[in-house]
Amino acid sequence: xxxxxxxxxxxxxxxxxxxxxxxxxxxxxxxxxxxxxxxxxxxxxxxxxxxxxxxxxxxxxxxxxxxxxxxxxxxxxxxxxxxxxxxxxxxxxxxxxxxxxxxxxxxxxxxxxxxxxxxxxxxxxxxxxxxxxxxxxxxxxxxxxxxxxxxxxxxxxxxxxxxxxxxxxxxxxxxxxxxxxxxxxxxxxxxxxxxxxxxxxxxxxxxxxxxxxxxxxxxxxxxxxxxxxxxxxxxxxxxxxxxxxxxxxxxxxxxxxxxxxxxxxxxxxxxxxxxxxxxxxxxxxxxxxxxxxxxxxxxxxxxxxxxxxxxxxxxxxxxxxxxxxxxxxxxxxxxxxxxxxxxxxxxxxxxxxxxxxxxxxxxxxxxxxxxxxxxxxxxxxxxxxxxxxxxxxxxxxxxxxxxxxxxxxxxxxxxxxxxxxxxxxxxxxxxxxxxxxxxxxxxxxxxxxxxxxxxxxxxxxxxxxxxxxxxxxxxxxxxxx
Numbered sequence: 001x002x003x004x005x006x007x008x009x010x011x012x013x014x015x016x017x018x019x020x021x022x023x024x025x026x027x028x029x030x031x032x033x034x035x036x037x038x039x040x041x042x043x044x045x046x047x048x049x050x051x052x053x054x055x056x057x058x059x060x061x062x063x064x065x066x067x068x069x070x071x072x073x074x075x076x077x078x079x080x081x082x083x084x085x086x087x088x089x090x091x092x093x094x095x096x097x098x099x100x101x102x103x104x105x106x107x108x109x110x111x112x113x114x115x116x117x118x119x120x121x122x123x124x125x126x127x128x129x130x131x132x133x134x135x136x137x138x139x140x141x142x143x144x145x146x147x148x149x150x151x152x153x154x155x156x157x158x159x160x161x162x163x164x165x166x167x168x169x170x171x172x173x174x175x176x177x178x179x180x181x182x183x184x185x186x187x188x189x190x191x192x193x194x195x196x197x198x199x200x201x202x203x204x205x206x207x208x209x210x211x212x213x214x215x216x217x218x219x220x221x222x223x224x225x226x227x228x229x230x231x232x233x234x235x236x237x238x239x240x241x242x243x244x245x246x247x248x249x250x251x252x253x254x255x256x257x258x259x260x261x262x263x264x265x266x267x268x269x270x271x272x273x274x275x276x277x278x279x280x281x282x283x284x285x286x287x288x289x290x291x292x293x294x295x296x297x298x299x300x301x302x303x304x305x306x307x308x309x310x311x312x313x314x315x316x317x318x319x320x321x322x323x324x325x326x327x328x329x330x331x332x333x334x335x336x337x338x339x340x341x342x343x344x345x346x347x348x349x350x351x352x353x354x355x356x357x358x359x360x361x362x363x364x365x366x367x368x369x370x371x372x373x374x375x376x377x378x379x380x381x382x383x384x385x386x387x388x389x390x391x392x393x394x395x396x397x398x399x400x401x402x403x404x405x406x407x408x409x410x411x412x413x414x415x416x417x418x419x420x421x422x423x424x425x426x427x428x429x430x431x432x433x434x435x436x437x438x439x440x441x442x443x444x445x446x447x448x449x450x451x452x453x454x455x456x457x458x459x460x461x462x463x464x465x466x467x468x469x470x471x472x473x474x475x476x477x478x479x480x481x
Contacts, residue, residue, distance in 0.1 A: 008323065022080065032302050032305075032306075032315040032316060032317065032328045033062055033318070034060070034299050034302055034303065034317075034319075034342065034351075034353055034354075035061070035062025035063055035064060035082075035084075035318070035320070036055070036060050036062070036320045036321075036322070036323045037064045037065075037066075037271075037320065037321045037322045038051065038065050038072070038323045038324075039066055039322045039324070039326050040066075040324075041121070041295060041328045042325065042327050042328055042329075042343060043327055044343045044344075046344075047068070048074070048076075049075045051072075051323070052075045052076055052303065053411075054345055056079060056364070058354075059353050059354035059356070059357065060081070060352050061080070062081065062082045062083075062084075062317065062319065063082075063084070063323075063466070064083075064084040064086075064123070064271060064319045065084070065085055065086060066088075067085070067086055068085040068086065068087075068109035069388060072074050073085070073113040073116070073119075076117045076118075077113065077116040078116055079117075079118075081118065082119075082120045083118060083119045084119075084123055085109060085110065085121075085122055085123070086122070086124075086125075086126060087105065087123070087125060087142065087146065088123045088125070088126075089125045089128060089131050089135050092124070092128070092135045093135065093137040093138050095138070095141075095142040095145055096138035096139075096143075098145075098215075099145050099148060101145075102142070102148070103145075103149040105146075106146060106149035106150060106153065110122065110153075111155070114125075114158070114159070115158070116409060119159055120158070120160065121158060121161070121162060121269075122150075122159060122162075123162060123163060123164055123205060123271065124146055124162070125139060125142070125163050125164075126163075126164050126414075127164060127337055127415075128165075128261065129166070129168070129182075129185065129189075129420075130413050130414055130417070131414065132409055132413040132420050132423065132424075132442065134424055135188060136188075137188075139163060139189060139193070139378070140189065140192045140193060140196065143161050143162075143163060143193070144196065146161050147161045156200070159201040160200070160203065161196075162197065162202050162204060162205045163205060164205040164206065164207050164271040164272065165206055165251075166207050167207070167208055167209070169181060169190075170194060170254065171252075173184060173253040174253070175236040175238050176236055176238075176252040176253045176256055176309075176310065177236050177237075177252075177256055177259040178238055178253075178256065179252065179253030179254060179256035180256070180257050181260075181261070182414040190257075190261060191261060191432060194261060194266055195263075197266050198263065198265065203266065203268055203269050204267070204269070205271035206269070206270055206271060207271055207272035207273070208247065208251060208254075208270055208272070209272070209273060209275075210226050210245075210247050210273075211276065211286075212276045214246065214285050215284050215286070216449070218285060221246065223285065225245060225246050226245075226246045226294070227290060227293040227294050228244075228245045228247070228297035229293065229365070236249075236309075239308065241309040242473055243309060245296065245301065247273070247301070248308045248309060251268065251270065251316070252311070255308065255311050256310065267314065268314065268316065269316070269317045269318075270317070271319050272321040273298065273319070273320065273321060274291075274295065274321035274338045275294035275338070276291060276333075276334035276335075276338050277290075277291035277292075277337050277338075277339075277349065278333055278336075278337040279326075279333050280333045280334070280453070280455035282453030283332060289364075289365065291348070292349035292351055292363075293363050293365065294348070295320055295340065296349075296351035296363060297348075297363055298320075299320075299351060300358050300361060302316055302318050303355045304355070304358065308316070320340060320403070321338050322328065322345055323339065323340060323341060324340075324341050325337055325338070325339030325341075325342055325343070325348065326338075326339065330407060330408050330411045330459055330460050330462075331411050331415070332455050333455065335411075335415065389470065391467070391469075391479045392446075392465050392467050393438075393444050393465070393466050393469065393477050394443045394447035394452075394454065394463050395440040395442045395443065395465075395470050396435075396437075396440040396443055397461065397462055397463055397464055400462040400463075402435060404460060404461070404462045405439045405462050406439075407460075407462075408439065408443070408460060408462040408463065409439040409442050412443055412446045416442075416446045418446040419449070420438075420445065422475070423438045423441050428474075428475060429472070429473075431474075431475070432472055432475075434472075439463075440470060440477065441472070441477060443457065443462075443463040444470075445478075446475040447463075447465075448478060
């Protein structure tokens, strides 16, 4: 029997505790994960091979792309970086209607690269419910056909199939305990989707942006609450849980919506989240400091913080949006400034992406945080201050050309978050079924939701402001939301 002095025994005990703590923290790091979205709507981006080297140099072990570009997939071969590829929305109809089309797509875009390129998931579409091309009805059949193709090639156990949803798919999101999906999507989409995810052992992909909620409600949402900083928290009146971040509340609203449909066993991956480092004058909170705080504190929260108040054991994988600033994107200034890096590979701001990097991380805050509330000035070039001119509307510029109008319409109804339900087939403003009429409805929805602020009715020259009520057939454009 070995004997130890009192000091030796204490040292041994401390060593054991230290090793146990390191083991726990290491398991957290292994279970939770931070990846990045690699969008390429930009000029002067580095080559795919350089991007692979950049990812490895930053310790980023997961990447999500919005297509299945061969150059990107080849560059990632042998890198040990896990990849999520995307079936674009415009292909959903073909994938849903034809198993052979789906099988050929998987053969060309997955089998040709896997396993040298570690493709771990396929995102079928992106935010399909806000797609103006009415692709929702194709989503579930497309997901099933892609999975059947994976079975055909015997890679279904290694590659999951899912589809990213936006938070606009929720009917209620506050309080988190009252989270519920939009009624018209429950039977047609969410129940069959969640059943598919359960049967295939997959997870729900969710795009969550606390920035949008803060920017629209900065008068009632604390900036510290949105940025994972110290704050008193918000108690959910429905379940008594205290939330210390808006992110956790948004994620739990989705968990609650799944729970209401009896799908408590489905896991979640946050397929997009981020904060812009720059914005227009009316984009409250879009600043370099706030972007650094949100993403840096999010990385710390994910890699060390466990689950959410409602799902404390749910270690999350989160994909930051995005790798680069993308200067060719439409919309307000913020849309071009979500990047973690400039195209020359220089960091926009310095944050860690790994558990090891967190050791030296500190959230640097200035005495005055972020953009404060600003009154938009009267602008002589297109946007009109509502305080001086009364009601105004945003309409499509018919001379912009079909291509520009379509791109802007896709943005407004997708990432822009415009309410485009009324221009779907069978809805009140579907007729007249013209690109200009549908674009006008979408542009105006975006404009009104952004409080008719400076820069919100431009869309790269595809839209302009009018002060007389526009009307397309029997459809009248609203003046507020």
